[in-house]
Amino acid sequence: MSTINAHHTPGAKPMRWETYKHEHHWRTAADEFDAAKLGMWLFLTTEVLLFGGIFCAYAIFRMMYPEAFTNGSSYLDWRIGLINTIVLLISSFTVAMSVRCAQLNQQFWLKANLIITLICAALFVVIKLTFEYIPKLSQGKAPGTWFSYPYAHHPEEPIWWGIYYAGTGIHALHVFIGAGLLIWVLVRSFKGIYGPKNYTMVETSGLYWHLVDLVWIFLFPLLYLIH
């Protein structure tokens, strides 16, 4: 800790993380940090269960309509899916690095890593829209009653698209929520709020971002790769 504070000339105004005081109902800052992490892990459990519903529906309809689902995944370009997977994996790495940078008081790299993560998030959404949602919807590959693709091989293809849009759509919503959290963290890190004594929000937002990545890691093979 002392090496970190050595950056400062004596008498300089301390950064905000240095004067961080835990909230009064906690005995120690360590307790507060542990609690925040436990809380976020519990919340991630709920997210896993939420997506569990989608995966369960996927499994059941795949069993009910195997041809429609095999055919459905052939509409998706696995290369686009792979690029998006790589984009998200990079973002997961940079968000993990941003936590490390906060712990080591590397303020520049904390912000830089957060910005790279956010660029990846934006890239993911742009790729998803321009290469998948927009062309597919314009061809009539839409869910349920909106389905109007004239060359469908199978009468149950609307269900496939229903699962596809529900799964990737709710995932995309989580990309937005995660990016929103990270933007908030970025804004606050410009104010010097995060550092070795206070990086709780960086860590918990990072955990949330990892979940966004994790869900995609499951969606990608289920939707794109299984034929």
Add this chain to the structure above:
Amino acid sequence: MTAIDTSHDHHDEGSFLDRKGMGLWSTIWDWATTVDHKKIGIMYLFAVLTMFFIGGVAGLAIRAELLEPMRTSADGATTGVMINFGSPVQDPDTGEMIRDYTVTPNAAGNTFNRMFTLHGAVMVFMFIVPAVPASLGNFFLPIMIGAKDVAFPKLNLFSWYIYVTGSLFGVIGLILGGADTGWTFYTPYSIQTDADFWRVTLMVMAAFILGFSSILTGLNFVVTVHKLRAPGVGWFDMPLFIWAMYATSIIQVLATPVIGITLLLLVFERLFRIGIFDPSLGGDAVLYQHFFWFYSHPVVYVMILPGMGIISELLAVHGRKHIFGYRAIAFSSLGIAAVSFLVWGHHLFTAMSPLASMVFSALTFLVAIPTAIKVFNWIATLYKASIALNTPMLYALGFLFLFSIGGLTGLPLATLATDLHLHDSYFVVAHFHYVMMGGTVIAFIGGLHHWWPKMFGRMYNERVGIIAFALVFIGFNVTFFTQFFLGTQGMPRRYASYVDEFQIYHQISTYGSWVLGLGFMLHLGNFIHSLLAGPKAPPNPWGGLSLEWETESPPCAHNFHHEPLIKHGPYDFETVVPPHCSEQDFPLPKQH
């Protein structure tokens, strides 16, 4: 072994209810932005009681409709809207646009359907799930483990606002005409009905939003119990109410997301017709039922476990006896939570293979074991106890009686052969009302009386409380016991009309509901009177030993003037003189 003396340590800090000279608007602002778990608990209490009132009125309306075999009270409002804003028509004489309030008869029982949906949805999602955890739990969980607040106070306030938002969605849906799907929103009917209107979508959205509030409360409590217990409060030094709240919170965290995704998909289904639950598009309606009950059966234990926790407190404190089988009761709470996730299939026996039905039937019987462990331990606690027959204790005894009936009538419903005859009948209605109302609501009202002096610093009138209890207890049994007979004789649930031979039972049941409503109104009056003119409450009116009785009534802003020291367990009534009490008031048993 002595009680902790806090008298030498009086700060200036007043009670949390103290307005400190603030005006009306700054008081309102202070409450609206508070992160104090006690104030949030009280705000929740008022919100859930309001919802209980709305749901209760709907329940009384259902009973009034069923007084006659043919449709009666709802005859005037058959447009399908419960509040008639009139439809715009052209006046034939003057030619100007006027509103026409006359209604034309259409599908019989439309309003009845909306009324029982309203009753079910409001009571389940807006009242009984948050009732005990969010009000009494919020107020007392931190105090009982010696903490200053819950782990995430801002999140706690946020969850209250989410709850209010969800309830507003429900109320707007209700004003727009209400849903007619039943509180379970079964597909495909819930996809097709009222397709041109927002009201069903709003109701489903309401339940979805309320789920968030429930998750956040549960998450907050789990972390609080793990991380904020005062030094010396080990897991087995916690009052059993905390164990029950802990088990409840685990279920809330693990089950609610599944209803979240289910209801979200249902909203997509209504807005975009994506087809997942719609058989006409290749979807699967039974899948919806599985998803729905995967949440909604565990949530039954979210409703009852907090009630069980309250009963453990009431019986021990008002019986002045150490709780019998502390660990058995604590672990049976967790046991119920664990088993709760494995029994959802018994809601759709007829939609499964015989093998799956048998497995779910067998698993359902397992619930009886931890539940019976609790009941036997409670009865053993009462053995040779010095029972004070005040309102909280009467409610606890009432709970034992009613909940046992509710639990035991669950067994014929879990048995495949008898369930074939009884399912979807009034037997089911009576069964779950005995568990939900005879269990949870009775425990909630008992707990409210028990902790009322601590929450508001005022005593309630004991005589009025006992009379109201008698009305509630008699009214409840008259209302719902008759429904067991109706069910076994074949009266199906959710019908507005019935054959004449059932009328006598329906009439008795409706008369009972009036007595029940009167009892609740008497309680309400008693509470209001207590707030306005009740005598000031001492810090420990019942001689309790858990930590909330160490602090004053109502507690100061940070609950304790200094971190509490734990010198005795919450149930050591045989050996400890309660804090703030003299031995004359609460004599220790003679040592033999």
